[in-house]
Amino acid sequence: MSLIGKSVPFTSVSDQALRHRFSICCSWIESDRICEGQRMQKLGDFKLPQFFNYPPYFTLQPVRDTREKQIQLWKELILDFCKSQKVFLIGVEEDFPLFSNSAIDRTLSHEARETFLSAFVGEGRAEWLDKGHRKCLILWHRIQDWADIILKFVRENGLEDSVMTVEEIRSGTESLGTELEGIDRTILMRALKLLENKGKLALFKGTSADDEGVKFSV
Amino acid sequence: MASESRIGSDGLFNTAEVTTSGRPVLRRNEVECFLLSSVDLDSEDDPPRFTPLRSGNLILTTHRLIWIPSSQSNANTSSLPSSLPLSSITHIFSHKKSIKSMFHSPRIRFQVDSLVVVTVVFRGKGDFDGFLTKLWECWRGRAWEEDEKSESEASSGSGAGTVAQGLYGNDGTVRMVGLAGILRKEQEQWESTDKSLQDAFQDLNALMSKAKEMVSLAEKMRQKLLSAPSSQNGGGDDEEMGSKEEMQQWMLSVGIISPVTKESAGALYHQELSRQLADFVRIPLEQAGGMISLTDMYYHFNRARGTELISPDDLWQACNLWEKFDVPVMLRKFDSGVKVIQNKSHSDEEVMSRIRTLVTKTETLRTGVTASDAALTLKIAPAMAKEHLLSAETKGLLCRDMSPDGLRFYFNLFPEIDPTDLHLVKDIGTYGEWVKATSLLSV
Numbered sequence: 047m048s049l050i051g052k053s054v055p056f057t058s059v060s061d062q063a064l065r066h067r068f069s070i071c072c073s074w075i076e077s078d079r080i081c082e083g084q085r086m087q088k089l090g091d092f093k094l095p096q097f098f099n100y101p102p103y104f105t106l107q108p109v110r111d112t113r114e115k116q117i118q119l120w121k122e123l124i125l126d127f128c129k130s131q132k133v134f135l136i137g138v139e140e141d142f143p144l145f146s147n148s149a150i151d152r153t154l155s156h157e158a159r160e161t162f163l164s165a166f167v168g169e170g171r172a173e174w175l176d177k178g179h180r181k182c183l184i185l186w187h188r189i190q191d192w193a194d195i196i197l198k199f200v201r202e203n204g205l206e207d208s209v210m211t212v213e214e215i216r217s218g219t220e221s222l223g224t225e226l227e228g229i230d231r232t233i234l235m236r237a238l239k240l241l242e243n244k245g246k247l248a249l250f251k252g253t254s255a256d257d258e259g260v261k262f263s264v
Numbered sequence: 265m266a267s268e269s270r271i272g273s274d275g276l277f278n279t280a281e282v283t284t285s286g287r288p289v290l291r292r293n294e295v296e297c298f299l300l301s302s303v304d305l306d307s308e309d310d311p312p313r314f315t316p317l318r319s320g321n322l323i324l325t326t327h328r329l330i331w332i333p334s335s336q337s338n339a340n341t342s343s344l345p346s347s348l349p350l351s352s353i354t355h356i357f358s359h360k361k362s363i364k365s366m367f368h369s370p371r372i373r374f375q376v377d378s379l380v381v382v383t384v385v386f387r388g389k390g391d392f393d394g395f396l397t398k399l400w401e402c403w404r405g406r407a408w409e410e411d412e413k414s415e416s417e418a419s420s421g422s423g424a425g426t427v428a429q430g431l432y433g434n435d436g437t438v439r440m441v442g443l444a445g446i447l448r449k450e451q452e453q454w455e456s457t458d459k460s461l462q463d464a465f466q467d468l469n470a471l472m473s474k475a476k477e478m479v480s481l482a483e484k485m486r487q488k489l490l491s492a493p494s495s496q497n498g499g500g501d502d503e504e505m506g507s508k509e510e511m512q513q514w515m516l517s518v519g520i521i522s523p524v525t526k527e528s529a530g531a532l533y534h535q536e537l538s539r540q541l542a543d544f545v546r547i548p549l550e551q552a553g554g555m556i557s558l559t560d561m562y563y564h565f566n567r568a569r570g571t572e573l574i575s576p577d578d579l580w581q582a583c584n585l586w587e588k589f590d591v592p593v594m595l596r597k598f599d600s601g602v603k604v605i606q607n608k609s610h611s612d613e614e615v616m617s618r619i620r621t622l623v624t625k626t627e628t629l630r631t632g633v634t635a636s637d638a639a640l641t642l643k644i645a646p647a648m649a650k651e652h653l654l655s656a657e658t659k660g661l662l663c664r665d666m667s668p669d670g671l672r673f674y675f676n677l678f679p680e681i682d683p684t685d686l687h688l689v690k691d692i693g694t695y696g697e698w699v700k701a702t703s704l705l706s707v
Contacts, residue, residue: 093687095686100677104665108657109663
């Protein structure tokens with residue numbers, strides 16, 4: 047895979063990191079062996095970091111300090127991935143792509159998955175949807191942040207006094223290309239309820255279940 | 265071992281060789297017979313012919329009397345370990361039991377080289393009469409003369425020209441030669457074993473009949489010791505404490521470990537065993553690379569002993585006493601519960617640095633190490649290697665990987681990864697080296 051002449055794909059990263067990654071790409075070109083993207087694996091269009099190939103990353107570490115660091119790394123990675131791929135829900139027993147790495151033949155154990163996700167919940171970046179801890183809602187934006195995004199959306203589109211259905215917020219024409227596009231319904235409802243409590247809008251039920259509506263009074 | 269006159273300006277005794285743990289170094293064929301503590305050796309003459317030796321352990325062997333200062337006595341130059349050959353004793357005075365002697369500590373007097381009289385004062389508790397009997401036995405046994413005879417024989421025998429032929433040797437005894445010789449040797453061994461067994465069984469029969477009484481008596485004693493209050497104040501209770509100690513000693517000789525002894529410095533038996541063990545441990549420890557498990561040591565020690573094996577509990581007690589003496593070995597317990605004996609000089613730092621060198625090699629950066637890999641490279645037992653790897657993990661040097669084919673350890677890269685910039689690989693540090701190492705894998 048020749049990288050000459052191609053622009054290096056990137057997500058939102060800092061300049062320095064970009065430069066650094068570019069320098070790594072250049073060293074690839076110089077070396078005799080050209081790895082077919084081996085080192086920088088991808089999941090869809092999401093670039094995985096190097097340490098994703100580090101086997102101990104997939105074993106729950108017993109030593110406290112090491113484990114804390116490990117949890118931190120997993121948290122950042124999951125949040126980044128979910129944000130970029132718009133994943134809102136993780137099933138602990140399901141095949142969430144980050145939980146295994148076939149290149150090094152490692153998979154996170156159930157205990158490890160639960161530990162890492164529970165760490166999120168503790169920090170308010172996730173919520174368990176059931177008592178059995180099988181499904182986890184990922185809040186890569188906190189509910190408060192989503193509320194702010196909704197308000198911004200309302201203002202930018204001049205919807206201050208109008209009425210919309212909840213579904214329209216998720217998939218209407220105004221939402222296309224924004225963060226609100228495809229937002230998880232549960233999260234959206236939570237954010238809307240938060241705003242309702244603040245008096246920014248009013249929720250009402252329509253004729254059918256799909257037609258739950260919102261009247262903004264921003 | 266020629267006898268020399270020792271009365272010189274420097275005193276009566278030779279300096280005795282002692283090991284680093286305080287055990288006497290015995291000569292060839294020399295056997296230890298008796299040991300007593302809290303013994304003084306005084307000169308009876310006035311002015312004294314030699315500097316008195318106060319408060320030490322007196323060891324009677326087949327060849328010598330050895331006096332070793334106990335740790336409590338002050339370390340002045342005159343209190344060096346000293347020995348006196350039994351061959352130089354010319355007369356042992358009989359022990360007169362008078363009313364006066366009942367109030368004193370028991371003592372023995374003997375004459376050395378027909379000149380100096382030495383008084384041995386026994387201030388401790390011990391079988392004084394047994395010691396005296398043994399002293400007579402050893403003195404009369406004259407084991408040193410046999411040594412001399414065999415030595416002179418050996419030196420003259422090698423020069424002899426004629427080689428014994430046939431079944432009978434030069435001195436008329438039957439030669440142990442060929443198959444017949446082996447068989448005859450075996451036969452003689454069996455006969456002597458048989459005889460000693462018979463003797464033993466006589467005693468054993470007598471003992472068995474008393475066994476039940478003994479056990480119940482011992483149990484009663486034990487209960488009494490346990491129930492008596494352990495701490496008393498006031499001088500008037502010294503006598504009671506003294507008799508209690510006596511009971512403990514006696515019970516130990518019967519073979520019952522009193523729980524009371526654990527709190528004190530330990531009975532004399534355990535102390536001496538502890539010292540002996542510290543000496544013995546040195547060589548297997550070196551062979552095993554500085555650290556050896558307690559079970560391995562149990563095996564080595566008992567194998568060397570042959571008879572009079574020690575129990576695992578004795579071994580454990582003896583090792584525990586090491587911290588009270590100044591010996592160069594120590595007992596160490598790992599978090600996993602494994603107990604090992606290691607040299608005090610054996611440092612953890614040294615092993616850690618060796619592990620670090622091992623895991624930062626390019627190959628091992630990529631694949632990690634198992635306990636058996638580490639054992640091979642560091643040249644230590646696999647169980648020890650695992651312990652070292654686990655402690656390195658606890659220190660944060662390594663982290664673990666639960667692979668399909670077992671537990672592996674890698675150099676711990678987690679501290680080097682920046683959580684705020686997941687894709688950043690710094691130029692310095694092992695993380696970059698690891699990335700390089702893994703990229704060398706074929707596509």
